[in-house]
Amino acid sequence: MGEIANTVIETEDRYQLKTYAKLPLVLDRGRGCYVYDQDGNEYLDLYGGHAVVSTGHCHPRVVEALRTQAEDILFYSNVVYSSVRARAAKKLMELAGPPYWQAFLANSGSEANENAIKLARALTGRATVISLSNSFHGRTYGSLSSTGVSNYAAYLNTPVPGHRILDLQDVAESIDSDTAAVLLEPIQSMGGMEEIPEQTLRQIHGNCRKHGAFLIFDEVQTGVGRTGSFLYAGTGGIYPEMVTLAKGIASGVPASALLVTREVADQVRSGDMGATFGGAPVACAAMEATLQVLEEEDLLRNAARIGNYLREQLEALPWVAEVRGRGLLLGIKIAGGTAKHLGRFLRTRKILAGTSSDPSVLRLMPPLILARDQADTFLEAIRSYEPGH
Ligand SMILES: Cc1ncc(COP(=O)(O)O)c(C=O)c1O
Known part of the structure; x- marks a missing residue:
């Protein structure tokens, strides 16, 4: 060297x-x-x-979009409207397709998961969030409390209350009227790339619906085209009520999104979620260009x-x-x-x-x-x- x-x-x-x-x-x-x-x-x-x-690294379309945006305006918050934010959000929801209706734009995978957990708890009025052993959902407190991979979970001397980490075969039968949500990665990447069998996902979603709990797919890795479809959600006709995206969504500029169905979106009120930098113009410029490149190429x-x-x-x-x-x-x-x-x-x-x-x-x-x-x-x-x- x-x-x-x-x-x-x-x-x-x-x-x-x-x-x-x-x-x-x-x-x-x-x-x-x-x-x-x-x-x-x-x-x-x-x-x-x-x-x-x-x-790819430094895709010319993404670089150009960033350069142009940087010359127009670097930042203004969600207190005002922004053309690039409007375009990026529209493109994102068009690619996600129904039943996904609206997005909350944030900055990282952990933050998107954190908001999904918070929203599921707020809308159900319940505390329990079930996730899987061998999962990875991030390093903030809620996402880490949902994380099953032991070397990360080891950092938690005081996990956030209400999180239950279960083996896959125990999840479906553990969903009950105290469950706010089941949070899972359809393919557990950090955990060794284990894909959850479709039949098990179907059972979990069925029981979530039966008990009024939400299913949340953490698609921070599987989303934005990586598995060959824009979302993993929809595989086998299984559409979780919430999906989180990050990583590839803006080709390397920090950005993430929580996608929700119309039914969920209709229950969200002003002030429920927020982030200064979420949906920032520069991130949205990179997101819009990334999504266009995904489609055009x-x-x-x-x-x-x-x-x-x-x-x-x-x-x-x-x-x-x-x-x-x-x-x-x-x-x-x-x-x-x-x-x-x-x-x-x-x-x-x-x-x-x-x-x-x-x-x-x-x-x-x-x-x-x-x-x-x-x-x-x-x-x-x-x-x-x-x-x-
Ligand atoms: C499946 C999954 N969820 C959440 C996260 C956390 O994302 P971030 O590091 O952007 O907070 C990661 C990061 O590797 C991840 O792979």
Whole structure:
């Protein structure tokens, strides 16, 4: 590593609290599916900046929208109307489609989840929020109190009251007249890319309806096209009353959304939710451009097509026990090895991927623009891998 990179690492480690396990990489530039370190090395980014850069790094449309917006107005709050906010919200709801009707715009996945929990409790007048073991919903207090992955939940010496974290098979039967909501990720990404079976989702939603509780899908990772459809909601005809989105929604500019059905929207009153920066013009400019690119470049179909291709090729490898997930949200379960070891190997081949809370599952969450030849570069590298620890 060069001297400049070392200085950056030393400075950041000195002045930023060390709350992240970091790779020894300084990445100051990205284009499309590639990022570049201080020494000029080019990496194929199958980590997607943690499932965030949906349209790739620095998509020209997103950059241009940000530049134009920055010259017009950087910020004004929700106390006034904004053309770009109106356009972005309209586009978002058009892509989400019925039964989703309106959105609350916020800044992060945790914040969107926090508001979904708060709204479900307010509208039902109940306290209990059920979530799943092995789930990840964020780091704020409510979202963390819903998080089942143990190394994160360990930070909570005093969880917010009312949260119940249950094993999947116990959820449906535990829903009762005290339940405000069930909050779940349809594919538990951090938990090792486990997809919840459709039948179980149907049972959970059925019992939520029977008892007047809300079903909330945390689609912070599965949403915005990553699994091949704009939302996972609707798969198998299951439409939760609330859906949260973040990560890829604005290609890397902080933004998130809580989508609700008309029935829920009609019960929300002025003052129920709010955020200074939620729906900020700059975030909305990035969101609008991101959503336009998704549509114009047919990225949902690309995510499904390249995702299927990767799955098919990966499943043929002798040491791959299972390929999990959908579209470009994939987990590779390694027989007799660790994701950390495979991740290190891939970095030597200038490819970035992610680990998960399951030590044997490597995660792929690349930009949705990933092309077939880029998938082949990765496949060529991984075919020469031998599992280890
Ligand atoms: C499924 C899921 N929900 C919520 C979050 C929290 O999002 P944020 O870090 O933007 O608050 C994440 C972040 O990784 C996530 O993967």
